[in-house]
Amino acid sequence: xxxxxxxxxxxxxxxxxxxxxxxxxxxxxxxxxxxxxxxxxxxxxxxxxxxxxxxxxxxxxxxxxxxxxxxxxxxxxxxxxxxxxxxxxxxxxxxxxxxxxxxxxxxxxxxxxxxxxxxxxxxxxxxxxxxxxxxxxxxxxxxxxxxxxxxxxxxxxxxxxxxxxxxxxxxxxxxxxxxxxxxxxxxxxxxxxxxxxxxxxxxxxxxxxxxxxxxxxxxxxxxxxxxxxxxxxxxxxxxxxxxxxxxxxxxxxxxxxxxxxxxxxxxxxxxxxxxxxxxxxxxxxxxxxxxxxxxxxxxxxxxxxxxxxxxxxxxxxxxxxxxxxxxxxxxxxxxxxxxxxxxxxxxxxxxxxxxxxxxxxxxxxxxxxxxxxxxxxxxxxxxxxxxxxxxxxxxxxxxxxxxxxxxxxxxxxxxxxxxxxxxxxxxxxxxxxxxxxxxxxxxxxxxxx
Numbered sequence: 001x002x003x004x005x006x007x008x009x010x011x012x013x014x015x016x017x018x019x020x021x022x023x024x025x026x027x028x029x030x031x032x033x034x035x036x037x038x039x040x041x042x043x044x045x046x047x048x049x050x051x052x053x054x055x056x057x058x059x060x061x062x063x064x065x066x067x068x069x070x071x072x073x074x075x076x077x078x079x080x081x082x083x084x085x086x087x088x089x090x091x092x093x094x095x096x097x098x099x100x101x102x103x104x105x106x107x108x109x110x111x112x113x114x115x116x117x118x119x120x121x122x123x124x125x126x127x128x129x130x131x132x133x134x135x136x137x138x139x140x141x142x143x144x145x146x147x148x149x150x151x152x153x154x155x156x157x158x159x160x161x162x163x164x165x166x167x168x169x170x171x172x173x174x175x176x177x178x179x180x181x182x183x184x185x186x187x188x189x190x191x192x193x194x195x196x197x198x199x200x201x202x203x204x205x206x207x208x209x210x211x212x213x214x215x216x217x218x219x220x221x222x223x224x225x226x227x228x229x230x231x232x233x234x235x236x237x238x239x240x241x242x243x244x245x246x247x248x249x250x251x252x253x254x255x256x257x258x259x260x261x262x263x264x265x266x267x268x269x270x271x272x273x274x275x276x277x278x279x280x281x282x283x284x285x286x287x288x289x290x291x292x293x294x295x296x297x298x299x300x301x302x303x304x305x306x307x308x309x310x311x312x313x314x315x316x317x318x319x320x321x322x323x324x325x326x327x328x329x330x331x332x333x334x335x336x337x338x339x340x341x342x343x344x345x346x347x348x349x350x351x352x353x354x355x356x357x358x359x360x361x362x363x364x365x366x367x368x369x370x371x372x373x374x375x376x377x378x379x380x381x382x383x384x385x386x387x388x389x390x391x392x393x394x395x396x397x398x399x400x401x402x403x404x405x406x407x408x409x410x411x412x413x414x415x416x417x418x419x420x421x422x423x424x425x426x427x428x429x430x431x432x433x434x435x436x437x438x439x440x441x442x443x444x445x446x447x448x449x
Contacts, residue, residue, distance in 0.1 A: 002025055002026070002128075002373045003025060003026035003027065003028060003127075003128075004020050004025055004026070004027050004028070004127075004128045004129065004130065004369055004373065005027075005028045005030065005121075005125050005127060005128065005129040005130070006020070006027060006028070006029045006030065006129070006130045006132060007030050007121045007129065007130070007131050007132065007133050007141065008030070008031065008131065008132035008133035008134055008137075008347070009029055009030075009031030009033070009046040009047070009108070009116065010046070010047060010048070010132060010133075010134045010347060010348075010358065011047050011078060011347060011355055011358040011359045011362060012132035012134070012346040012347025012348070012358045012359065012361055012362030012365070013029060013031070013046075013130070013132035013133075013134075013346070013347065013362060014029075014046045014047045014077075014078060014104050014108055014362070015076060015077060015078045015359050015362035015363045015366060016130050016132055016344075016346055016362040016363070016365050016366035016369070017029045017108060017111075017114050017366070018077040018078075018107070018108065018111070018114075018366065019077075019362075019363055019366025019367050019370065020113075020130075020366045020369055020370050020373075021111050021113035021114045022113075023366075023367075023370035023373075023374070024113070025113065025370060025373050026113050026114075026115070027113055027114045027115065028115050028117055029108065029114055029115065029116050029117065030117050030119060030120070030121040031044075031046060031116060031117070031118060032118070032119065032120035032121075032138060033118075034118075043098075043101065044118070045098075045101035045102060045104075045105045046101065046104050046105040046108055046116075047078060047081075047100065047101050047104040047105070048097070048101045049095070049097040049100065049101065049355065050160065051159075051160050051161065051290070052161065052275075052285065052287075052355075053087070053094050053095055053096070053097045053275070053277050053285060054089060054092050054093070054094045054275060054287075054355075055068075055082055055092070055093040055094070055095065055355045055356055056068075056092060056093065056354060056355070056356055056407075057091055057092055057093075058091055058092060058093045059091050060428070060431050061424055061427035061428040061430075061431050062427060063386060063406075063407040063408045063409050063427075063430075064354070064356055064407055065431070066386045066407070066430065066431045066434050067356050067357070067360055067386040067387060067390075067407045068093070068356060069431070069434075069435065070360070070385055070386055070387050070434065070435075070438055071356070071359065071360055071363065071387075073438055073439075073442070074363055074367075076359060076360075076363055077104075077107060078104060078359045078362075079356075079359065081100055081103045081104050081107065082095050082100055084103060085099040085100040085103060085279075087276045087277075087278075087279065088189040088276060089189050089190075089275055089276070090178035090179065090188075090189045090190065091178075092275075094275055094276065096277075096278050096279035097277065097278070098278060099278075099279055120138055120140065120141070121133075121141060122138070122140035122141055122144065123140075123141070123144045124141075124144050124145065124148060124343065127342070128342040128343075128369060128372060128373065129342065129343055129344070130344040130345070130346055130362075130365050130366070130369055131145070131343070131344070131345050131346070131349065132345070132346040132347040132349070132362055132365070133347075133349055134347055134348050134349060134358075135322030135323055135324065135348045135349060136322065136323070137323050137349060142323060145325065148337075149325065149326070149329075149330050159236075159237045159290030159291060159292055159317060159318070159319040160290060160315075160317050160318050160319070161285050161286050161287070161288070161289045161290050161291070161317055162285070162286050162289060162291065162298060162302060162313055162315060162316050162317045163277055163283050163284065163285045163286075163313065163314040163315040164274070164283070164284055164285075164286070164308065164311045164312060164313055164314065165282060165283060165284075165311075165312045165313075165314055166191075166281060166282050166283065166284050167282070168308075168310055168311050168312040169191060169193075169274070169284065169307055169308060169311065170307045170308070170309060170310065171191075171307070173193070173194070173263075173306045173307040174191050174192060174193045174194075174274075174306070174307030174308075175188075175191070175192050175194070175261065175262050175263075176188040176189075176190065176191055176192070177190065177192055177259055177260075177262075178190055179257065179258030179259060180258040181258075189275075189276070190273045190274060190275055190287070191273070191274040191284060191307075192259055192261075192268075192271050192272070192273055192274075193271060193272040193273075193274070193305045193306050193307040193308060194256070194259075194261045194263075194268030194269075194270075194271050194306060194307075195254070195268055195269050195270040195271065195272075195305075195306060196268075196269055197269045199269075199304075199306060200249075200250060200254070200269050200270040201246060202304065203301070203304050203305065204242050204246050204249060206300075206301045206304055207238060207239045207242040207249075207293075207301060208239070208242050208243060210239065210293050210294075210297040210300075210301050211293065211294045211297050212239065212292050212293055212294065212297075213292050213293070213294055213318075213319065236290065237290050237291045237292045237317075237319065238253065238288075238289050238290065238291050239291060239292065239293060241253070249270065250269070250270045252288070253272075253287065253288030253289065254270040254271060254272060254288075255270070255271075256268045256269065256270055256271045259271055272286060272287075272289065272305050272308075273286075273287040273288075274286055274287065275287050283314050286302070289302075289317065290317055290319075291317035291319075292317070292318065292319035293317070295316045298313070298316050298317060299313065299316075322348065323349065324348060324349050324350065324351045324404060325345065325349055325350065325351070326399055326402065327345070327350050327351045327394040327395055327397075327402070328394070328395055328396060328397050328398070328399045328402055329399060330345075331345055331350065331394065331395050332395060333380050333381075333388070333391045333392055333395050333396075334364075334368050334378040334379065334380055334391075335350070335361060335364055335365045335368060335391065336368065336378065341372060342369075342372060344365040344368065344369055345365070346358075346361040346362045346364070346365035346366075347361055347362055348404070350394050351394045351397075351402060351403075351404050351405065352390055352394060352404070352405065352406070353404040353405055353406035354406035354407060356407060357390055357405075357406055357407055360386075360387045360390065361387075361390070361391070363387075364379065364381065364387060364391065367379055381438070381441060382437040382438070382440075382441055383412070383413055384412065384413060384433050384434055384436075384437035385434045385437050385438045385441075386407050386412070386434055388437075389411045389412045389413075390405065390407060390411065392411075393405050393411045409426070409427065409430050412430055412434075415429050415430065415433070417429075
């Protein structure tokens with residue numbers, strides 16, 4: 001039987017492996033963890049979530065919700081696992097990250113067509129392969145990719161948010177609520193730490209002056225370069241946001257809209273939200289609070305957050321270097337390499353950001369790899385779909401401005417509107433058009449799945 005190699009057992013690689021195996025082909029899935037750790041992962045489980053435990057909005061008129069609906073239509077196994085591991089998170093889909101990874105691992109390892117090989121793949125094989133090695137690709141494989149492409153990689157820095165123990169949060173100050181009353185109607189799905197104006201500016205000043213972990217010299221050079229090395233805008237460390245102005249956080253991750261402090265019955269000046277991180281409800285992560293402060297500084301500064309004065313940290317925030325390829329030069333919208341039909345890339349290494357984007361590109365790469373093995377033409381999804389738009393963006397963007405991109409309405413073709421409409425209605429129009437475009441395209445997909 002014809003077989004396929006997949007390098008990387010993260011979100012994209014696991015989804016790709018499932019799709020190929022479901023098509024009846026043998027898959028060899030290489031995952032170097034746990035023998036070769038990445039510095040960011042904690043376990044050897046497949047599809048381990050490193051940063052947040054949120055997979056974004058579930059609302060059908062939001063970009064992330066549109067992408068989820070497309071993946072439901074395309075039978076995503078990882079989305080099924082996420083929904084089976086879901087935690088309360090208002091309108092978002094958040095998961096117990098350990099339960100999610102265990103469920104994906106069990107499904108992959110028990111599939112009769114999938115062999116999981118716990119070893120590092122150092123070279124790109126000459127046989128059909130999907131590279132889904134993620135942003136923490138090993139040095140050896142990175143060199144092999146660079147040799148094939150003839151181009152240097154692009155780099156950016158990603159940061160992880162801290163996690164605290166729930167029983168160390170002072171609920172005399174913090175309160176449970178979801179923005180605008182979404183989620184659990186009795187209590188709310190988030191824990192909120194409210195700031196007064198004075199508390200907020202004192203906190204910002206502490207962030208701006210706190211000591212940070214120093215980057216290695218070569219990483220610092222990359223960070224300050226013109227071509228690459230910027231922080232991904234969707235995952236900026238809070239201290240970098242604070243540098244942009246004293247009010248930047250209040251209009252960013254600490255915006256208080258849709259919340260009222262029950263002690264005052266007023267909207268706080270700013271707020272830090274915490275989201276449940278495990279099924280037991282014993283751990284909470286600080287939403288949008290990625291940071292590269294030194295660990296003692298994190299303990300000092302983050303304890304200035306009202307309600308976290310005695311917080312105990314399960315994990316401090318940290319920053320790591322992520323790698324992605326120059327996809328506009330190297331890939332087609334089918335996720336095939338420009339010079340090799342049997343070489344596919346998927347996931348964050350392509351420049352797609354966000355958990356759902358990684359899963360989605362893994363799904364498309366898997367479907368197209370199965371088509372290749374079947375002797376059928378690859379799938380190019382309509383640009384009106386969110387997944388089609390993501391793949392078009394990463395393969396057509398201007399390389400000088402190329403930065404990782406997550407699902408958003410800005411990458412879709414503009415709507416033809418007769419009059420100005422509100423944000424929610426515009427989102428619903430995009431969603432309806434995407435559904436119709438995918439449904440029309442399913443006539444081509446269904447006979448080939």
